[in-house]
Amino acid sequence: DAQNAFKVRLSLKTALGENAYAWDAQEEFLFKAMVAFAMRRYSSRSTTQTANVLLCNVTDRVSFWFVVTDPSRNLTTVPGREVEAAIRMNRHRINSAFLLSDRTLQFLKITSTLAPPLEPSTPPSTPVWLIVFGVVLCLTLAGIVFLIAGGIRQRRR
């Protein structure tokens, strides 16, 4: 069921270094719980259980595939779009549960929206460089006027 399954990849050592925890059955249980939580939050499937989230192919990397089955109808999987939307909505909560970020807990088919541009979305009325430019300009003009005035005064004397 390739289109409804998602591959997940975790980079525990990259994210946490010394404090990385080992990936074992308990962590898998937490993952199932988070996905079930996301499904409950998103759609009206308030009966989704951890048993409805199936993991397979867990590797050393750590990476695995998962699908979500429909609780009301056995042996059918929830469409990928729903799962994707649910996870997107709750991405931050899922990341925080594992102490990871979008980059270190990757859902391979679900792209994260790029971080907003680093300047504020409404640019300031005058960019910073113009302000500094204005300051230096005023100082220079003041110096020039001062020196010229001094020269004129000297010549009159």
Next chain:
Amino acid sequence: RAMEKSRPLWDNPLQFVFACISYAVGLGNVWRFPYLCQMYGGGGFLIPYLIMLIAEGMPLLYLELAVGQRMRQGSIGAWKIISPYLCGVGVASVVVSFFLSMYYNVINAWAFWYLFHSFQDPLPWATCPLNSNRTGYEEECEKTSSTQYFWYRQTLNISPALEASGSVQWEQALCLTLAWLVVYLCILRGTESTGKVVYITASLPYCVLIIYLIRGLTLHGAVNGLVYMFTPKLEQLLNPKAWISAATQIFFSLGLGFGSLIAFASYNEPGTNCERHAVIVSLINSTTSIFASIVTFSIYGFKATFNYESCLSKVILLLMDAFDLEEGSVTADNLSQMKAFLMATHPQQYAQLAPQLKNCSLEAELDTAVQGTGLAFIVYSEAIKNMEVPQLYSVLYFFMLLMLGIGSMLGNTAAILTPLTDSKFISSRFPKEVISGAVCLINCVIGLIFTMEAGNYWFDIFNDYAATLSLLLIVLVETIAVCYIYGIRRFEKDLHTMIGHKPNWYWKIMWAFASPLLIISLFIFYLTDYILTGTLQYQAWDATQGQLVTKDYPGYALAVIGLLVAASTMCIPLGALVTFIRKKGKRERVSTV
């Protein structure tokens, strides 16, 4: 005499030395010498460099300073005194200085631009801007790096070719105006103001260089760059280009032939020991070059190591993701073994992945030798963005560039203004401030050409051709004039009256034979080089590819190049011709009376 008494003087000899250092130590020490060192054999390049310094640099510098100090006039007046037929040499110097000041201040404008943009967090060249629908980064920036994008697109807004002139960039025009106002502020009152400013412009770059040296040497990977630079490749010594580059570098680095040194020396007390000053200034200039290249190469090493390690981690990540290996199992050390192992165990998958696996090489990163504006504004800003507290280092660095550039501008404008203020015709009508103001204004207006979209291409034209051949010719004529027309014995006696002892045999041999021969050979080399290469070409920025491409100069650009060279070199024979005609006219009038 009344004119001698009213000539402004330096407050003390230290101001003069600082002015010369400030003028000679310029951007070329920072961005050209490290490149040459890397190209021509690393530590081994120091051998031709030092030999040329002693054979060419010191004698010619001494000569110019002595002429200026003895004649106590700017370049036009000084050469007129040596021989009336040589007034053309002075005029040629002024013309070359004029061309130089036109385009050189644009570098200060760029330094201002980067300086003002350093007061932001994060630095604007650290990341690519997002494209218009926020789905990814700006396309041009993706193809190249964010620092190159900032330089070519956001600073220069460069057009794809010289022909596409585009419009004047108002931001650059503002910075250029500010740069000229600052220069005007410094030269406004002549030596009175220049003398104080050079204390700062001469010493501040050293402070920044020392800070950068400490910072650079403590950077991770700096040692790689230093080792790479200093391992002497002695076989390069057999390459004639190494010797020619050494000679050229010494020649242009000291700023001979522009008339600035003559102008500075003319404001000296007649008894100043210019021999000692010549030796000191040339030694300090060369030492600064070597010092700056140590800093540059630590920075190179840091940047190369950083890029190499990023490349490695990308490859490692790719392998780990593709084969689902445990994190930490592939490291930099076992990368090649792991690659071989994976190739053996999963050949098909590996073959699919192979095109993406780049071969990361530290040597290749270090080999990218850069010079000129590319080094100063791209490579350095790339290194700075990866340091801690980048804003501080950025501000320091661009402030240093500014000091170096303004210091050289002071010399250039002095070379133009001193003959103007010396001439009784002009100085009796207009006060000093008005003359300086007029020169700055004219240069600023003409300089707006370099703020257009194709401005950087015109900048390169001026940088490569405005001064090179003309200066060689000017200095050659100067040396021959002093030794053979003025007479070396007369010159000896003048020096004896000025500094108290005659120059010893070493200086005399250098002036009379060695230096002229060196200059002639340089001149012949450059002429043959230009003739042999046929059409002249330039590097244009291709936005679609995100890199530089080589293009031919259009016809009118070649005409401008020809004009630039001719305008200054033709002054020498024209000056002699005009004087000859004038003298003949006078003789005829006298004889008819």
